[in-house]
Structure formats: structure tokens, C-alpha cells
Amino acid sequence: MERGHIFNPNYVLVTSPSLLFDPTVKPLDGMVEGSVLFVNSSKDVPIVDSKKIRVIYRDVTDLALKHVGKDILSATMGAVACKLSGLIGLQSLVDSVSEELEELGLEPELIEKNIQLAKECYSSVESISLCGLEYRPLHNVVEVRYMGERGIPDLLSMGNTALRKTGSWRVLKPLIDRNLCTACGICYIYCPESCISLDEQGYPLINYDSCKGCLVCAVECPMKAIKAERESVWS
Amino acid sequence: MSDEGDKSGEGERMVLKMLTGSQAVAWAARLARVDYIPAYPITPQTEIIEILSEWVRKGEMDATFMQVESEHSLLTAAGTAAATGARVFTATSSQGLLYGFEMLYSIAGWRAPLVLVNVARALAAPITLEPDHNDVLAARDSGFLHFYAENVQEALDLVLLAYRVAEDHRVLLPAIVNIDGFHLSFTRERVDLPEQDAVDEFLPEYKPVNPIRASKPVAKGIPVLIPPLYSFFKYQMHMASRNALSVFREAAKEFEKTFSRDYAPVEEYMMDDADTVVVMSNSFASAGKYAVSVLRGEGYKVGLFKIRLFRPFPTDDVIKSLRGKRCVLVIDQNISVGKGGIICPEIAEALYHLEDRPKVILPVIVGLGGKSISLEEFRHAVSVAERLASLGARPDGPLLLFREDEAILVESLLKIASGG
Amino acid sequence: MSITKYKTLKDVPREEFLVSGTSLCAGCGALLVIRLFHKALGDNVVWVNAAGCVTLMATFPYTPLKSSWFYTAMGSAPAGAQGIRDALDILIKKGKIDPTENLKVVVVTGDGAASDIGLQSTSGAIHRNLDFFYLCVDNEAYGNTGFQASSSSPIGSGTTTTRPTHLYPMGNFLPKKDLFEIWRSHRPPYVATISPSHVVDMFRKVEKSLNFKGPKLFLALSPCPTGWGAEVSESVKLARLAVETGIWPLKEAVYGEVTHTYIPPKRRPVEDYLKVQRRFAHLFKPVKNEGAIAEIQKQVDEYWSKVVH
Structure with a gap:
């Protein structure tokens, strides 16, 4: 238990x-x-x-x-x-x-x-009975050492949340149609997640590692140049 | 306040003055060259911030005095300023300490060293202005270091020592220096006031760890939602606090060299051949010492053990001083309602595993809300402890001391209150 | 407005101070506000935070911010700003740190901290003329604890503590506390309302506020798709609707003197804003509560009738 x-x-x-x-x-x-x-x-x-x-x-x-x-x-x-x-x-x-x-x-x-x-x-699934499955202790118990200044809960690595890849949250994926896009930059302005950057010509690029798929960009796009597509598999 | 004193010559490292406890701790803050003094008035602390405010306004202290709108804000500002790298001094009492209580744990968790003087005053309700130690002991588990002063000189010296220990990078924890309201805060005593250059020598500049700077961004106080990480950081605080025991001894050695006053985490009084020991802390320990000296004359082999550093708890000193004694009475000027005194169980735990532990550890509660502790009460408590020891009996709950004349007074006041 | 470098959205600086990957909900209006506000402020910022949704932007060992962050407590972020500001000032004055190490101190809290538990601390900081910014991201409830009513919740809104029932058909029957006016009554140098939909307006206001020493206070409507029961893709659209219906006036006050920075040419009916949010659904279903909607419309109309055009 x-x-x-x-x-x-x-x-x-x-x-x-x-x-x-x-x-x-x-x-x-x-x-x-x-x-x-x-x-x-x-x-x-x-x-x-x-x-x-x-x-x-x-x-x-x-x-x-x-x-x-x-x-x-x-x-x-x-x-x-x-x-x-x-x-x-x-x-x-x-x-x-x-x-x-x-x-x-x-x-x-x-x-x-x-x-x-x-x-x-x-x-959609079948029952799988696991009665009697055996447990074994997996962990050793250790003593925590005094770590000096490293033991202070300050964070010194700034802007590191990108490591977390919130792209995995996405169900619908925004796709920009370059033929319709006028490089107005509105999608870039309104992305709450800083996931859209602009290239040298001012065209938007979506960072799919982090994009949560909120699609604010698609709603705000005045040219309706951003389409939503069901995410196939996140990698 | 007046600044004149007996300056006994250029070569001396201190000046003799008559100071109240409030003045003494204000002087300590001044001599420590504090940068920042967030303040909020409360009796009996207020005199401290009045003095400091005046010094800052006269240009005698190069510090920022900031009167805020509550103790909660006071402690928040104190903590963030310390984390930003300022040397911070502040003071409060009683209800004020509790009003800002949340922030005590935060400041300690930020590992932001500063010194907070608590002018002890018992807690409402019923409301009072007189001291006991329920206010400061409520902060016992917060991570603050606790220094308890018996007299005005100690009040001043412990503030200086507290800065040195708190800011040491092996510690990095805030400190409370407790002085009893009225009994120390408003009582004038002779004090050796250290010279500035001597203090400068003793107390190096505060070197903050990861302070907030444009060139080096840092995130502080952020949530730690992963349970093992939380445990880890709390363990680190505990170990840092334990480090403060040896850091305190080092600092005290330096202090003694500079100022010729010797401070250990604890103090023994007439304990050499004592069978029975009274454990006390703070200003009422002086009454305890007087009682001990009188009882000695009456044939009691009694001594007094005073706790000066309560967090980190000086376990080794407690063992060294109290092992082999027949009776120990722990006088708690506080009450954990439904249990008894707060300090007594800590003493008992420290001694439990010794073969030669005392036969009796008697919890005694007295002095709540500033009630005096008379010689008769000390004598009574000592004799109760000794009787229990000779009978091999155990104490039946804490001994709640009260005198007959006080009972009569209470009776008469209750009569007035009820209109009867 | 005086001379501004912000004429169109093209003038919004490209530099990002907030990287992606926070644990805030998709489509979070508060996050967008903070991202844009930071661009307007520029670098050398320390954020001082009180408990709320945005507290979860930084959780050990991650932070999305390239700038400093200090979580204090729910009730006292402005006091935390006081300590940092005062410490930086005195350390610079005493020559202990270089003036280039100076930072803009910015409080960021939700509406619960701003209107309820932290109001005393805010009042104190404004009264002391603390040189700081305060950004309140107002999602009109205690979002982080699951959307309970705050004193900033609008009348007629359903929250988890003001559920509409047959006894309480309006849901929340208390009016939204007017934080703009509470702040303004202290006569600080600068107070403004902003909306993530009106970005140039926001940038001009922050730009203007940078000229003042003392409290610079911003109240930002921050649509919360999760709590408001709206499409995550429509946060900005909702914010725009709030402005266009007149529910969220865009204005500023310099030393107490109020100017409306945007007056909707023809205000849309409040119904357009209310009906697309689940928190107001009880005003429309099972039967339309015409009286309640009319009352909300009346309050908005009365507000604008007093605005000098």
C-alpha cells in the first residue's frame, strides 16, 4: 500500500x-x-x-x-x-x-x-492484473553533506526554461503559410511565449521546441496565414 | 541622547558610559556601520529606532533609515536589502515579531544575514507590555541564530558578535539578539562602549553571496517544488547553523582579544561543586545569580547555568556543564500551553543518553508577562527538585511558581473586575 | 502624447528578456503582458514578486528571465522592492558598488496581492515615494489557487468561491475594486492601465513613466483562458474586446491628473465580451439574465459619460 x-x-x-x-x-x-x-x-x-x-x-x-x-x-x-x-x-x-x-x-x-x-x-485497453508483483528496495540511503554556498537556493543560470521543451504540450501546431504572410510581425508581437522570432526579411519563425500551441498567433494574424494542424508526434 | 562619556585616554579602545539597553544596541548598530535600518514603532522597542533615526538625521550615521508601515514590510525590506548586500539592522517586539513572522522563515531561507533585536514582551491575549520569551521563542525554528543578553553590556556586545557570525560565509543566516523589555531596554547600566576603529578591526565588511546586481542576474526566493530539493536546502540551513557554534567561538576569541570580554555560548555561575543547577537565560538570570549566592549561604550546593546562544543549540556545552549533576531546574519564562516550558525539553534531550545524567530535570515556569522571580520562589523550586531527587520521584508536570501575596493581589483585582 | 519612439508595432524592440518554456498555461495573458512590458522597460531589471500565477514562471532550477527575480511573500512585494531599492542606493552612495550595477526595481503581482493582501504594503511604498515600477497582472481572481474571487473580480463573474446558484444568480455580486483610483489617490508620478491588445499604447506609457522618479504603477488586464473559460487562442482578442466595449478603459494619471489614452470611437455592447467567457455563462444560460447584463452595461456607460472627450 x-x-x-x-x-x-x-x-x-x-x-x-x-x-x-x-x-x-x-x-x-x-x-x-x-x-x-x-x-x-x-x-x-x-x-x-x-x-x-x-x-x-x-x-x-x-x-x-x-x-x-x-x-x-x-x-x-x-x-x-x-x-x-x-x-x-x-x-x-x-x-x-x-x-x-x-x-x-x-x-x-x-x-x-x-x-x-x-x-x-x-x-480501448484490457485489464492487466499485477497481483503479487514483487518489489525490491532500489535505493541506498545516504547522508547529505554540507555544500557551502551551493546550498543556498539562488538560481544563477538565467533564461534556462527553454531546456524544458514545452512544445510537448502542443496538440495543435501553428503553420505559417509563407505565400500569405506579409511579414507584418503581429504574430511575433502577440506570442505570449517568446516562441516567434523574425528573420532578416521580417518573416516569422516558430520555435516548435517551446511552442505550446496556444494559437494566439493564428487568431491575431490579419492575413489568416497561420493554420493549425493536429500535432502528429512530438520528437 | 547625549554623547558625552568618560574618555579615559587616546590609547583606550573603549569609553565608559551609562546606557540603557536600547541605547546600547543602537550604539552597536552604529559601530557596526550598518547601511540600512527599516523601522516600525512598538513598545518597548521604539526607543531604539528613535535614537537611530536621530543619528541618521544629524548625519552622525551614514545609513538609510526607512520607517515602513508594518513589521511584515519591515522584515521583507530588511531581508531583501541584506540579500542585495547592505548591512541591515532592525528591531521589534512581541506582536510586531509575530506580525512579520512569515518573513522570518523567508529571510533565513534566503540565507540573508542581518541582525534583528527583539525587545522581549509577552504576547497577547491578554495584552501586556512586560517581558517573557514566548515572542522570541516563537521564532525558534525559523533559522535565525538566537543570542540572549543578560545585561546592557552583553546586549551591545552580542549585536557585534551576531553580525560577525551571521555574515560569515560558513553560516549566512540572520540573527536575533534578544533583550528583555524594560528590564534591559529602559535600564541604564555602566557600559564599556567600544571605539569605532576597534570595532572596524573586529567586524570586517559584509561580503554578500549572489547579491542582486546588473552585471550578474540572480533569481532568489524561487519555489522549490521538488521535495528532495526542499529537504536538501533545509538540511543545508541546519548545517550552516551548526557551523555557527564554532564560528561563534572563533569570533568570541577575537572579541576577547580586542575588547577583553569573554563570551562563550553558555555561562556557568558557582557551578564548580554544585549538586543542583538552575538553568536560565536573558536578564532574569541576574535575579537567578543573586538567589544562587544567597542559597549558597544557606547551605544549598546550587549553581546557575545560563544559555547565551540558543540557536544553534549548544548541546556540547550543556552536556559538559550539566552531566553528573544531581538536579537540574530549567526556568522557562515562556509557556507552550498544554505542555510546559520550551527550553526544558531541549536540555533534557541533550542529557538523555548520558549514564551520569541528572536524577531530576525539573521544569519550572515563572516570570510570564514580567512577573518577578523572588528568592522564595527560587528556594522553593530548588527544594522541590532536591526532594524529588531524594525520593527518586519524577516531576508531576511543570512547576508553576506564584507567591501568596501575588495570589492575594490577583484575587483583589478579580473582585474589582467582576464588580463583586 | 509627447515625442515617442513608438509609432507602430514595428518599433517594438526585438530583444527578448523572457525566454520560452515557462510552466504557465498556454495563452496566458499575464505572460504576454510581462514579456511586452519587459521589452518596454529594457534591461537591468529586478522583478520583485508576490505569490500568484507568475510566481511559477521561475521554479528551481529554471527561470525564463534573463533578468533578476526575487520572490518575497504574497503580502509584501512592494516592501521587498523597498529593501532592494534602498540597498542599491546606499551601496552606490557609499561607493561599495559601481553605479553601473544599478537596477530598475519592478514589482509584479496578480490582482489578489495587489488589491487584497498586499494593498497595505503597496500604499506604504507609494506613500514613501519609492522609486519603483509596479505591474499588476489583473486576471480578476486568484488564478494560481484555482480561480477564487478576489476583490478585483468583476460583478457577475463566476469563480470557484462565487459560483452562480439559484440563491446567487449573479455569481459574484460585489463590484471590482478600483485599484487605479486607489493608487491615484496617493498622487504618485505615474499610474496607467494597459492591455496586451494595445501594444503601442503600453510601450508609450512605459516610455513616459521612465521619466519619473517615484512610484510608476501599471494595471494590466491579463486574460486568463483557464479561469475565464475561453479559448486559449483568444486571450488577445478578449483583451481587445474589453477595451472596445469600454469595460477596460485605457488611461493614465500623471501626479493624479487623468487622461484617457484611447477612447473607443463606438463602444461595442458589453455582451460581446461577456458571452464568450464561461465565467459569465450563467448570465446567458439557461435563461438570459437581461437585468444583470443591462446593469453591467449601465455601469460602463456611466463611467464613459463622465470621461471628458
Whole structure:
């Protein structure tokens, strides 16, 4: 029985393949042989440190877009977790989704869409019973040393969030049509994320490593030169 | 205030003066050449900021005096100024310390050294102006170093020592110097006032770590949302605070060389052959010393152990002084309601693992809200402890000392209040 | 306006002080405001922050800013600015640091810190004539804790603590606190409202404020798609609608003297702004609350009727 931080998970569900390699997330930590990894992705992603874990890929974002029209994944991942573990039945899942979304003040039709979404996600995977999976202690306990001035929580590496690659958040990808673009620079002005720069002729360039896909640029473009396309796979 | 004093010749490194505790700590700030004094009035602290404000306005101190609108802002400004590289002095009391309380943990977490004088005053409700130590001890776990002064001379000297220890790069933590309201703050005593050049020699310029500068941007105080990182930084603060024990001893040695006054983290009084030891801190320790000397005359083999440096806690000194004693009475001028005194469990824990630990460690609570501690109460507490030791019995909760005449006074006042 | 180097969007400086990759929501209006505001301020800035969404821009070990940052506490960022400003001044005066190390001290907080818990600290700093900038990114609720009402939440808006129910059909029934007027009542050198939609207006205001010593205070409408229940792509559009409906007047006050810097030629009905946000959805569904919408429209009209054209 684990509560809070799960050190040795039987099931790990990852909403975006990019998180698999994030140093601050490390979702694969503590997974033991025989455990199950679910990745929300349309394609297989090579898992570097795959011992003998079972990996399942499904594109639940696609399902969310189909049912709800938005990449809101809480119901999808909850549904998958219920089914994979085999611990929570369909009715309990539906009741919980309904109750939680009602508490958030969502309208009945939107709640219904989410329920349909949860149902489809639920049926998209099979239960994998992992009773009796064996845990072994994985970590040594160490003593923290006094680190002098390095032990002060000051940050000296400025402007380093670009390392985080928030491009993985993106569901819709802005694409600039150079034939329509007049190099007015408006998309550059209004990008909240500093993701658009201008080349020498003043044409915009999008930094897809970081672009979260908010599409403010597409809405603001006076020439309607920016189109949104469903992200295929984030790499 | 007047500046005249007995200057005993050019070669001397100090001048004799009669100063109140407030004046003494103001002088210490002046001699430390502080850059910045954020201020907000509260009784019984106010005299300190009045003095400093006047010195700054007369041009006698090259510092910025900034009266802000609350202690919360006061502590915020104090902390960010220290993190920017200014030497900061400030002072508060009681409700003021609690009003700014959130920032105590922040300043310590920023590892921003500064000196805050707390003029002890008991906490509301009921509201009072008289001292006990619930205010300063509320800040016990904040990361501030705690220096407790018994007399006016110590108040001045501990401020200088506090700067030296706090700013040392092995420590880099803020410090509280506690002086008891009224008993020290408004009491005039003879003080050796150090000469400026001697202080300059003792106290080097503050060299901040990662100060905020145009040429070297830094992000400070930012969230640490990864649990092991948070633990790591808190452990580092703890270890830095523990470093302050040896840094304090080094600094005290230098201080003694320059000013001929010797300060250890603790002080022993008539303890050589004592069987029973009274543990105290702050100004009421003087009353304790008087009581000890009288009780000695009555045949009690009693001594007094005073805590001067409370954070970091001087565990080794406690062990060295109190092991092998028969009885230890810890006089707490504070009350953790529903438990007892705050300092007593710390003393007990320090001694627990010793074979020759005291037979009795008696928690005593007295002196709340400035209530005096009489010779009779000391005698009573000592005899209770010794009786328990001879019976091999354990104390039944903390001893709450009160005198009969005080009980009668209370009774008469309650009568007036109830109209009865 | 006096002589300005900002005539069109082309004049917006290219240099970025805020790199990408923050953990703020996609389409965050506050982030856009900060990015643009920083361009207008230029370099050599230290931001002083109170708890709010933007606190999460920098979380150890990452910061998107190339400039310095100091998170203080929710209630006292202006006091934090006071300490930094005073320390820099005295260290420069005493010759302990070079004058080239000087920084512009800029408080950035949300509306909860600005209007509620930090108002005392702000009032104190303005009263002391602290030489600083204050940028309030106003998303009209406590966004970081999940969108609870603040005293800056507009009347008629639903938040997680002012949910519309049959007993409270308006959702939030309290008026939005007028922070512009509260700040202005201190007669600081410069107070302005800004909007991320009106970028040239914003740049001119920051440019103008740089001429003043003392408090320079900016109240920025900061659309919050997450809390407002709007399309993430429409943050700027919403901000523009707020200006065009007259709900968010663009104005400035120099030593208390108010000038409107943009007067919508023909104000659009407030309904256009309200109906595209889930926080106002209860005013339209299941039945349209004509009375409430008319009341909001009336308040806007009354405001503009007093504006000297």
C-alpha cells in the first residue's frame, strides 16, 4: 500500500511521450519488472531503460478531440487507469467523472461528452492484473553533506526554461503559410511565449521546441496565414 | 541622547558610559556601520529606532533609515536589502515579531544575514507590555541564530558578535539578539562602549553571496517544488547553523582579544561543586545569580547555568556543564500551553543518553508577562527538585511558581473586575 | 502624447528578456503582458514578486528571465522592492558598488496581492515615494489557487468561491475594486492601465513613466483562458474586446491628473465580451439574465459619460 509518492508503481500512465525524458519528472523511476507503462501517443516511442516492462501506446488525445473537441486528458487517463488495474468498474468511473465535472460547474452536455470519452478510453485497453508483483528496495540511503554556498537556493543560470521543451504540450501546431504572410510581425508581437522570432526579411519563425500551441498567433494574424494542424508526434 | 562619556585616554579602545539597553544596541548598530535600518514603532522597542533615526538625521550615521508601515514590510525590506548586500539592522517586539513572522522563515531561507533585536514582551491575549520569551521563542525554528543578553553590556556586545557570525560565509543566516523589555531596554547600566576603529578591526565588511546586481542576474526566493530539493536546502540551513557554534567561538576569541570580554555560548555561575543547577537565560538570570549566592549561604550546593546562544543549540556545552549533576531546574519564562516550558525539553534531550545524567530535570515556569522571580520562589523550586531527587520521584508536570501575596493581589483585582 | 519612439508595432524592440518554456498555461495573458512590458522597460531589471500565477514562471532550477527575480511573500512585494531599492542606493552612495550595477526595481503581482493582501504594503511604498515600477497582472481572481474571487473580480463573474446558484444568480455580486483610483489617490508620478491588445499604447506609457522618479504603477488586464473559460487562442482578442466595449478603459494619471489614452470611437455592447467567457455563462444560460447584463452595461456607460472627450 503506497500513498502520496508511489515509489514502485505497478502502472504508470504518461500523458505525453516528452515527459518520459524529463529530468524533473522521471516517470519510469521505480518501475519494476512486469509493471505496465501506458503512453498517450499515436506512435511507439523507444524506451531507453526498458527492462521488462509492458508498454502500451494509445492516442487518447485523439479521442478527447473527437468527443470533447479539446485536449483535456483527465477523464481519459482516469479511465485508462481504472481499466488497466481492473480495480474500478465502468459505473464507478462514470459516476466519478460526472460528479467531479459537476463540481467544476460544467454544463450537462459537456459532462455527457466527457462520459462518452471516458467510456471509449475504458474500452480501448484490457485489464492487466499485477497481483503479487514483487518489489525490491532500489535505493541506498545516504547522508547529505554540507555544500557551502551551493546550498543556498539562488538560481544563477538565467533564461534556462527553454531546456524544458514545452512544445510537448502542443496538440495543435501553428503553420505559417509563407505565400500569405506579409511579414507584418503581429504574430511575433502577440506570442505570449517568446516562441516567434523574425528573420532578416521580417518573416516569422516558430520555435516548435517551446511552442505550446496556444494559437494566439493564428487568431491575431490579419492575413489568416497561420493554420493549425493536429500535432502528429512530438520528437 | 547625549554623547558625552568618560574618555579615559587616546590609547583606550573603549569609553565608559551609562546606557540603557536600547541605547546600547543602537550604539552597536552604529559601530557596526550598518547601511540600512527599516523601522516600525512598538513598545518597548521604539526607543531604539528613535535614537537611530536621530543619528541618521544629524548625519552622525551614514545609513538609510526607512520607517515602513508594518513589521511584515519591515522584515521583507530588511531581508531583501541584506540579500542585495547592505548591512541591515532592525528591531521589534512581541506582536510586531509575530506580525512579520512569515518573513522570518523567508529571510533565513534566503540565507540573508542581518541582525534583528527583539525587545522581549509577552504576547497577547491578554495584552501586556512586560517581558517573557514566548515572542522570541516563537521564532525558534525559523533559522535565525538566537543570542540572549543578560545585561546592557552583553546586549551591545552580542549585536557585534551576531553580525560577525551571521555574515560569515560558513553560516549566512540572520540573527536575533534578544533583550528583555524594560528590564534591559529602559535600564541604564555602566557600559564599556567600544571605539569605532576597534570595532572596524573586529567586524570586517559584509561580503554578500549572489547579491542582486546588473552585471550578474540572480533569481532568489524561487519555489522549490521538488521535495528532495526542499529537504536538501533545509538540511543545508541546519548545517550552516551548526557551523555557527564554532564560528561563534572563533569570533568570541577575537572579541576577547580586542575588547577583553569573554563570551562563550553558555555561562556557568558557582557551578564548580554544585549538586543542583538552575538553568536560565536573558536578564532574569541576574535575579537567578543573586538567589544562587544567597542559597549558597544557606547551605544549598546550587549553581546557575545560563544559555547565551540558543540557536544553534549548544548541546556540547550543556552536556559538559550539566552531566553528573544531581538536579537540574530549567526556568522557562515562556509557556507552550498544554505542555510546559520550551527550553526544558531541549536540555533534557541533550542529557538523555548520558549514564551520569541528572536524577531530576525539573521544569519550572515563572516570570510570564514580567512577573518577578523572588528568592522564595527560587528556594522553593530548588527544594522541590532536591526532594524529588531524594525520593527518586519524577516531576508531576511543570512547576508553576506564584507567591501568596501575588495570589492575594490577583484575587483583589478579580473582585474589582467582576464588580463583586 | 509627447515625442515617442513608438509609432507602430514595428518599433517594438526585438530583444527578448523572457525566454520560452515557462510552466504557465498556454495563452496566458499575464505572460504576454510581462514579456511586452519587459521589452518596454529594457534591461537591468529586478522583478520583485508576490505569490500568484507568475510566481511559477521561475521554479528551481529554471527561470525564463534573463533578468533578476526575487520572490518575497504574497503580502509584501512592494516592501521587498523597498529593501532592494534602498540597498542599491546606499551601496552606490557609499561607493561599495559601481553605479553601473544599478537596477530598475519592478514589482509584479496578480490582482489578489495587489488589491487584497498586499494593498497595505503597496500604499506604504507609494506613500514613501519609492522609486519603483509596479505591474499588476489583473486576471480578476486568484488564478494560481484555482480561480477564487478576489476583490478585483468583476460583478457577475463566476469563480470557484462565487459560483452562480439559484440563491446567487449573479455569481459574484460585489463590484471590482478600483485599484487605479486607489493608487491615484496617493498622487504618485505615474499610474496607467494597459492591455496586451494595445501594444503601442503600453510601450508609450512605459516610455513616459521612465521619466519619473517615484512610484510608476501599471494595471494590466491579463486574460486568463483557464479561469475565464475561453479559448486559449483568444486571450488577445478578449483583451481587445474589453477595451472596445469600454469595460477596460485605457488611461493614465500623471501626479493624479487623468487622461484617457484611447477612447473607443463606438463602444461595442458589453455582451460581446461577456458571452464568450464561461465565467459569465450563467448570465446567458439557461435563461438570459437581461437585468444583470443591462446593469453591467449601465455601469460602463456611466463611467464613459463622465470621461471628458
